Amino acid sequence: MNRRQLLAALAAMPSLVGAGRANARPGPFRILMVLWRGETAAEAGFREELARLGVAAEIEVRDIARDSSLLPGIVADIRANRPDLIYTWGTGVTLGLAGRWDADPAGHVADVPLVFTMVSSPLATGLAPPPDRPPRAQLTGVSHIAPLSAQIAAIRAYLAMDRLGIVFNPQEENSLANLAELKALSSSAGFRVIEAPVPQLADGKPDPAALPRLVAGLAEQGADILYIGPDNFVGANRDVVTEAGIAAGLPAFTATELEIRESQAMIGLVSRYDAVGRLAARKAKAILVDDVAPAALPIETLKRFTYIIRLPVALRLARYPSLQLLDYAEVIR
Amino acid sequence: MHRLLRDPMAQGLALAALALLLALTGISALTMQGSNRVLFPELARTALAEATQAQRKIDAATGLGIPADRLVGVDRLFAAMKESDPDIAFLAIADGERMLFSQGRRATSVRDLLDAAPDQAPAELAASQSLRAGFLVTTLDLAAGQLYLGHDSRALNKPLYDNLIDVAVIALVSGLLAFEVMLLVVVFNVIQPVEAVAGALRRIAGGERVDPSALGAGGAVAALSARLAGLLGIVPDRSGRKTAPLVSVRLLAFLFVFAEELGRSFLPVFAWTHASATPGLDPTFATGVVVGLHMSVVALAMPFATLFFPRLGRARLYAIGALIASAGLVGTGLAGGYWGLLAWRAVSAIGYATTYVACQGFVIEGTQASNRASGAAMLVGGITLADICGPAFGGVLAERFGQGETYVVAAVIAALSATLVTRLMAGGARSGGEAPRGVRLHDFVVAFANRRLGVQLLFAAIPAKLLLTGFLYYLLPVTLIGIGWREADIGRIVMIYGVVMLVGAPFFGRLIDRLNNHALVVAAGAILAATPLLAMPVVPVEAALVVAIIAVLALGSGQAMSISAQASMVVDMASEADLRQGHAPELTVLRFVERFGGGFGPMIAAPLAANFGSRTAIAGFGLYALASALVYAAITVRRRPAKGGKP
Numbered sequence: 001m002n003r004r005q006l007l008a009a010l011a012a013m014p015s016l017v018g019a020g021r022a023n024a025r026p027g028p029f030r031i032l033m034v035l036w037r038g039e040t041a042a043e044a045g046f047r048e049e050l051a052r053l054g055v056a057a058e059i060e061v062r063d064i065a066r067d068s069s070l071l072p073g074i075v076a077d078i079r080a081n082r083p084d085l086i087y088t089w090g091t092g093v094t095l096g097l098a099g100r101w102d103a104d105p106a107g108h109v110a111d112v113p114l115v116f117t118m119v120s121s122p123l124a125t126g127l128a129p130p131p132d133r134p135p136r137a138q139l140t141g142v143s144h145i146a147p148l149s150a151q152i153a154a155i156r157a158y159l160a161m162d163r164l165g166i167v168f169n170p171q172e173e174n175s176l177a178n179l180a181e182l183k184a185l186s187s188s189a190g191f192r193v194i195e196a197p198v199p200q201l202a203d204g205k206p207d208p209a210a211l212p213r214l215v216a217g218l219a220e221q222g223a224d225i226l227y228i229g230p231d232n233f234v235g236a237n238r239d240v241v242t243e244a245g246i247a248a249g250l251p252a253f254t255a256t257e258l259e260i261r262e263s264q265a266m267i268g269l270v271s272r273y274d275a276v277g278r279l280a281a282r283k284a285k286a287i288l289v290d291d292v293a294p295a296a297l298p299i300e301t302l303k304r305f306t307y308i309i310r311l312p313v314a315l316r317l318a319r320y321p322s323l324q325l326l327d328y329a330e331v332i333r
Numbered sequence: 334m335h336r337l338l339r340d341p342m343a344q345g346l347a348l349a350a351l352a353l354l355l356a357l358t359g360i361s362a363l364t365m366q367g368s369n370r371v372l373f374p375e376l377a378r379t380a381l382a383e384a385t386q387a388q389r390k391i392d393a394a395t396g397l398g399i400p401a402d403r404l405v406g407v408d409r410l411f412a413a414m415k416e417s418d419p420d421i422a423f424l425a426i427a428d429g430e431r432m433l434f435s436q437g438r439r440a441t442s443v444r445d446l447l448d449a450a451p452d453q454a455p456a457e458l459a460a461s462q463s464l465r466a467g468f469l470v471t472t473l474d475l476a477a478g479q480l481y482l483g484h485d486s487r488a489l490n491k492p493l494y495d496n497l498i499d500v501a502v503i504a505l506v507s508g509l510l511a512f513e514v515m516l517l518v519v520v521f522n523v524i525q526p527v528e529a530v531a532g533a534l535r536r537i538a539g540g541e542r543v544d545p546s547a548l549g550a551g552g553a554v555a556a557l558s559a560r561l562a563g564l565l566g567i568v569p570d571r572s573g574r575k576t577a578p579l580v581s582v583r584l585l586a587f588l589f590v591f592a593e594e595l596g597r598s599f600l601p602v603f604a605w606t607h608a609s610a611t612p613g614l615d616p617t618f619a620t621g622v623v624v625g626l627h628m629s630v631v632a633l634a635m636p637f638a639t640l641f642f643p644r645l646g647r648a649r650l651y652a653i654g655a656l657i658a659s660a661g662l663v664g665t666g667l668a669g670g671y672w673g674l675l676a677w678r679a680v681s682a683i684g685y686a687t688t689y690v691a692c693q694g695f696v697i698e699g700t701q702a703s704n705r706a707s708g709a710a711m712l713v714g715g716i717t718l719a720d721i722c723g724p725a726f727g728g729v730l731a732e733r734f735g736q737g738e739t740y741v742v743a744a745v746i747a748a749l750s751a752t753l754v755t756r757l758m759a760g761g762a763r764s765g766g767e768a769p770r771g772v773r774l775h776d777f778v779v780a781f782a783n784r785r786l787g788v789q790l791l792f793a794a795i796p797a798k799l800l801l802t803g804f805l806y807y808l809l810p811v812t813l814i815g816i817g818w819r820e821a822d823i824g825r826i827v828m829i830y831g832v833v834m835l836v837g838a839p840f841f842g843r844l845i846d847r848l849n850n851h852a853l854v855v856a857a858g859a860i861l862a863a864t865p866l867l868a869m870p871v872v873p874v875e876a877a878l879v880v881a882i883i884a885v886l887a888l889g890s891g892q893a894m895s896i897s898a899q900a901s902m903v904v905d906m907a908s909e910a911d912l913r914q915g916h917a918p919e920l921t922v923l924r925f926v927e928r929f930g931g932g933f934g935p936m937i938a939a940p941l942a943a944n945f946g947s948r949t950a951i952a953g954f955g956l957y958a959l960a961s962a963l964v965y966a967a968i969t970v971r972r973r974p975a976k977g978g979k980p
Contacts, residue, residue, distance in 0.1 A: 311397055320399045322406030323390050331397065 028056035029288045032083040034074055034097060035063045036090040036232075042117050042144075045277025046087065046284075053285045064093065066232075071096030078109050085284055086114040088141075091125050091174040092232070098139055100126035109138075113287045113294045116141030117280045118273075120230030120255075122299050124177030140287075140297040142279045144271040145230055145255050146305045148185050154269040154307060155225050155253050157325060165194045165223030165250065167214050167241060169206045169233035178229040194221050198233065206233045212244040219248035228254040228265060238263040242313075251317055260308050261332065266317065268308040275302055306330055345519065353511050357504040364500065374457035376420075376484065377469065381459055383414060384471040384482040387424065392476045401426065401477040402433045411436035422468055422485045428478040443481065446470070499729045499821055502828075506722040513584045513718070517757070520578045526554045530561065537565070545569055579699040579708055581757035582692050586715030588750035589655055589688040592662060592743040593627075593681065594723020595730065598824035600624055601810050601935070603736045604674065611671040619671060621939030623678055624807050629932030630682035631689070632925050636771030638690040643768050647698065648758040651691035655751035658684025659744040666740025684747070693769040695758055721831030728824020736820070772925040780922035785906050789899065790926055792965035793855050796958045797895055798927045800862060802934030803954050805830060805888065809881060812947040816874055826878075826885055833889025841894045845901070852969040854898040859962035862891025866955025870948040877948070884951075899923075 033043065039061065050057055060083070064070040075097060078086065086109065088094040094116040099108035103126075122128040122143055129136060146154075155161050164182065168175040179195065186193050196214040198206040211234075218226060226245045228234055234241055235258060242264035245252045251266035252259070260268035279302065286292040307329040309321050321329065338344070387410060395401050404426070411424040415437070423437030432440035447470070451463035458464070462471050469484040533543045548562040548569040562569040596603070604623035608616040642650055661681025668674035692712050700708035730739040780786050810823050845854050865884040872880050900920065907917035941950035 315398050318403070320394075320403055320405050323394055323404065323410050324406045326394055326397070327390070333397070 028058050029084040031057050031059045031085045031087055031284070032078065032081075033059050033061045033087045034071075034089070034093050035061060036093050036118075037066055038063050040089070040118075041273035042089065042277035042280070043087075045272075045274030046117070046281045047277075048274075049278040049281030050284065053281065053289075055281075055285050055289060057288075059087075068092055068096055072107070075107065075109055078112060082112060084113075085288055086112055087280065087284070088114060088116045089118050090116075090232070091119045091121070091127070091230075092172075094119055094127055094141070095125065095173065098127065098136075101129040101133070101136055102126070111138060113138050114141075115280050115283050115287070115294070117276050118142075118144050120145040120174045121177040121181065124181060125173045128299055135295040135298075137293065137295050139299075140283055140294040141299050142276050142283070143299065143301045144273070144276045146269045146271065146301065148181050149189065150305065151253070151255050151269050152185065152189050152191070155227075155267060157307075158267050158309075158321060159224065159251070159319060161191055161224040163192050163194055163221070163223045164225055164227050165196065165215075165218030165221070166227045166229060167196045167198065167211065167218070167234055168229060168231050170197045171200070171204075171206065172231055172233065175229055175231040175234075178231070182227070182229075194218055194223050208233075208237050208240065211237055211240050212247075215241060215244035215250065216248045219245075219250040223250060225267075226250045226252040228252055228256070228259050230256055235259065238265070246313060246316055249317060251313065251319055260310055264310065264313050266310050266313040266319070268310075269305050270308060271302045271305055308332060349515050350508065350512065353508055354504075357507060361497075361500045361504065373455060377458050377462055379418070380469055380471045380482060380484050381462065383418060383421070384461075384473050384480060387414065387482065388473045388475060388480050391426065391480065395475070395477045401428055401475070404434070407434045408436055418484075420484050421482065423481070423483040425481040425483075426475070426478055427481065433478065437483070443483070446483075447481065498825070499732075502725045502729055502821070502825060506726045509718055509722055510587075513587055513715070517578075517581060517584055520580050523554075525578050526558065530554050530558050533561065543567060577757050577759040579696065580711060582695050582699075582708075583711050583715035583718075585651065585688075585695075585750060585754060585757055586692050586712050587719045588753070589658060589685065589747055590716045590719035591723045591726075592658065592747040592750070593685055594719055595727030595739055595743040595746075596662075596665070596736075597724040597806065598728040598810055598827055599731050599736050599739075599814075599820045601807050601939075602814055602820075604671075607668060607671040607674050614671060615940075617939040617943035618936065619939075621807060621936035623671075623675055624935035624939075625802060625932035626675060626678050627682040627685070627932070628802060629929050630679050631686045632928035632932070634683045634686035635690055635925075635928075636773070638687045639769045639771035641687075642690060642694050647691045647694045648754050650694070651688050651754045651758060652751045654684045654687025654689075654691055655747050655754065656684070657681075657687060659747035659751070660684070662740050662744035662747055666737040666744065688750075690769050690771075691758070697769055717831055717835045721828050721835060724824040724827035724831075725821075726824070728819070728821040728827075731820040731824075770921070772921045776918035776921050779908075779918040783906055783919055786903065786919045786923070788965065788968055789903060789906075790923065792961045792968070793859060793895065793899060794923055794927050795930050796961035797859060797862070797892060798931035799934040799937070800866075800888065800954055800958045801892065802931045803938035804866065804934075804951055805885065807935035807938045808942060808947050808951050808954070809885070811942060812869075812877065812951065813881060815947060816877055818878065822878075826882055829882065829885045830889040833886055834893050837890055837893030838897060841890075842897055844894070845898045850970070851898040851902045852966075855895045855902065856962050856966035856970055858891040858894030858896075858898070859958060859965065860891070861894070862888045863955045863958035863962060866951050867959070869951040869955075870946070 035043070043061075047059065062070075062074055064074075071093065078097070086097065088097060094114070097109050098114050098116075099105065116122075116127070116139070119125070119127060119141060120143060122141065123130070127139070127141075145151075152161070152164075155164075164186070166179060166182065168179055170176065179193070182193050196218055198214065199210050201207045215226060226241070228238070228241065235256065238259045242252045242259065246264060252264070253267045253269075254260050254265040255269055257268070257270040257273055259265040260270065279300070283294075283297050286297055287294055307325070308331075309325065309329045310332045311321075312333070314320055321331075390410065391401075391404065394404055399405075407424070407426065411421075414424065415421045421437070423435065423443055425432060425436070425438075425440070425443045426434040432444055435443050438446075446465050446468065449465060451465050451470075454462070454464055458469075459471075461473055462469060464470075464486060467486050469486050471482045471484075473480045473482075530548070533548055536543050543565065545562075545567050548558050548565075548567055559569065601620055601624055604620045605616060608614055608619035608623070611619070638650070638654070645653070658681050661677050661679075661684050664677030665674060665681060668677055696705065696708040696712050727739050727743070730742060734742075805827060809826065813823050813826070814820075841854075841858075845851060848854060865880065865887045868880055869877070869884070903920045903923050904917045906919045938950055938954065941953055945953070
């Protein structure tokens with residue numbers, strides 16, 4: 001073999017050696033961020049953590065502004081442009097791009113690594129396969145919701161609870177999944193679920209005007225707590241819902257941050273959005289830089305949650321937190 | 334009794350014991366007083382700190398706007414405080430005259446307490462504290478109201494009373510040790526020289542020649558001895574080595590057994606710590622092996638130690654044994670892992686066996702056949718005293734300083750005995766060239782051909798030994814520590830066994846002679862020892878300690894009865910030929926099998942306890958011992974048999 005042939009052979013070698021390491025480039029990596037309602041603290045945490053980990057990334061943001069009809073177009077764009085990684089926010093966006101685990105991959109993205117955040121029930125919504133099935137090859141992510149049993153314990157750490165009232169939008173998959181899980185837990189945990197589904201308007205959308213009446217109805221039926229789940233509609237109308245609760249003497253519990261930090265829920269057991277984003281960033285780094293397959297990265301929640309008490313609501317309702325809770329809860333004054 | 338009171342020796346001992354008692358009482362009293370001065374301010378400071386912490390929590394809550402009378406969780410706050418400090422009696426929150434919360438005592442009761450005039454307050458109290466009707470009350474202002482925290486002032490005395498029992502144990506052990514040392518000193522300096530002079534005078538009176546070494550006596554009669562030598566015109570011989578009195582064997586036996594017994598009350602727990610940290614082991618069985626190993630290795634090592642006796646002599650053999658035991662004890666205390674612990678326990682057992690054989694040899698060499706029994710009684714006396722003192726003292730040490738550290742102290746004591754032996758076992762005069770005799774193969778052949786010995790071993794001796802090692806050495810410590818008692822408590826209970834054996838042996842000896850039915854006594858003793866154990870699983874936990882004490886009392890009494898009767902029976906089983914030669918193979922084999930087999934007691938007890946609970950395991954042992962005793966009684970007990978029960 002002469003020198004030229006040797007050089008040609010060496011030049012060809014990376015394509016042989018690197019066959020399994022197509023993405024093991026130093027970067028910058030192209031990340032497509034598909035969001036439900038604009039950037040949140042989760043995305044900020046994601047960006048900061050990537051920077052801290054030294055991952056060079058060009059992040060393109062596509063905000064669908066709560067319009068799911070835009071998602072098929074984004075799928076087509078992904079097929080055409082093939083980013084290195086997709087970051088999604090919320091169940092709706094993630095299902096729209098990746099589909100259920102058992103769905104036909106034809107209409108979805110199946111061959112680009114996808115890291116989701118802010119999905120409340122990956123298993124119940126069908127994003128993740130059942131435990132007896134192998135994980136999806138290109139999907140992993142972070143759920144922001146504390147386990148239900150922890151949520152019930154958090155409620156009971158504050159007040160006695162036998163009846164849990166829930167207002168929900170029956171058109172949302174994640175809401176239905178959450179409700180199903182609550183019902184499944186209720187008998188073993190010793191409480192009853194009182195449901196208040198939001199009726200639809202003529203155009204098929206949920207009716208926000210019904211919310212105060214629904215909440216009052218829960219109070220009349222003897223609910224001890226108004227449970228606010230990972231329901232986007234209820235979240236969008238959180239002020240109405242929580243104020244209706246206060247008016248009816250019914251405190252609200254939430255497992256998501258905004259309802260207590262920016263609205264009038266009284267108790268919250270929440271993940272910090274930025275912490276969720278940071279965990280997602282660490283998964284992204286593992287995929288992009290360390291060449292770990294997404295299937296090898298488990299879908300997980302945070303290990304620690306923040307117990308939040310909104311004190312003005314507690315004082316208004318004359319439902320005071322115990323001395324023990326005050327030792328560790330974050331109190332919003 | 335009158336003769337005893339007039340005996341100068343007894344008078345001297347009584348005086349010395351009284352002086353010792355007074356000294357120890359004085360020291361203890363001073364300690365208690367000193368403790369008062371240290372402990373009370375400490376209690377007051379703790380009370381203030383606890384009250385301040387509660388004040389902060391309550392002020393934080395009311396500072397958030399929570400009304401003082403609507404505070405949530407005051408009961409849980411009190412419960413948490415009381416859990417960390419059981420001496421807290423009450424917590425009350427008041428808003429002026431109105432008592433908003435009262436935990437631990439009724440509000441009216443607290444109000445009455447606060448309204449009453451305070452008692453005379455010691456200088457150590459803070460301004461916010463007062464003594465009221467047996468309570469130390471700490472009063473702090475809240476942002477909205479007042480907080481009152483009450484401590485039971487009996488808490489002041491609690492650590493002192495806890496200490497008092499430990500002090501009493503140490504006083505007892507010190508007293509007994511001082512008695513042993515005093516006995517030795519008196520014998521060395523008074524009795525032995527006086528006997529030598531008296532012997533010389535008797536020889537003179539009989540017209541016999543006086544040995545110059547007899548007038549070389551020192552001690553209290555040195556002047557008399559020298560004077561007598563002068564009168565007789567004899568140059569006293571002070572150059573010869575003095576022969577140590579046989580009573581030295583008490584102290585020597587006491588020391589090496591005491592060293593080993595220091596760990597008795599906590600060895601199962603100590604062994605468990607190592608066993609459970611070693612992968613691949615069943616920790617319960619492994620713990621049982623450690624506890625039982627010592628006895629079995631002693632049984633195996635003793636015959637070998639007897640082989641060295643003729644060559645080394647008693648003093649050197651004892652010293653070597655004590656040093657080996659010391660090394661074993663240090664190794665035990667500092668063992669880094671399970672296997673090391675096991676090895677060091679075996680080393681310690683080899684040392685124990687060696688010193689034991691040396692002491693046996695000392696008794697044999699220092700006695701004739703006619704007084705050998707009383708010589709042996711001295712050896713047994715020293716061992717029994719150590720059995721009493723060791724566990725109790727060791728329990729106190731372990732609680733104060735740590736278990737490993739206690740073994741190191743034991744090693745120092747064993748080493749100390751090695752330094753004393755030169756003086757205490759001095760002299761090489763042998764009586765007929767006899768030496769201690771270990772068990773031999775031929776003994777087994779003779780013994781196992783004896784059917785009666787088989788019955789004795791199977792249904793009396795082995796169950797008794799298994800009961801001792803399985804229950805007293807393993808299950809009792811494990812059970813009591815499991816329900817929250819301390820090493821010092823367990824040591825005191827184990828001590829009861831030794832006390833009962835010591836006190837009971839002469840009493841039961843007379844009973845045995847009167848009844849003239851040894852088999853009946855053996856059976857009765859075994860039944861007595863076994864029966865209380867059956868109650869252990871059925872009594873409530875609170876009563877377990879009392880039942881344990883009763884069980885140990887019964888065990889000690891029962892075994893005190895059985896052991897002496899059994900020894901007599903088994904000697905009677907020996908052939909005339911053997912007895913004429915001065916040994917009883919049956920007895921030798923009995924002792925060996927008891928000791929070796931006894932080691933298995935903890936190894937059986939440990940898995941039983943792990944699977945069924947230690948209290949059920951205790952009942953299991955009791956059931957086994959009881960069943961064996963009943964079978965034994967059915968086979969052996971006759972109406973009015975000839976002495977010893979020979980058919």
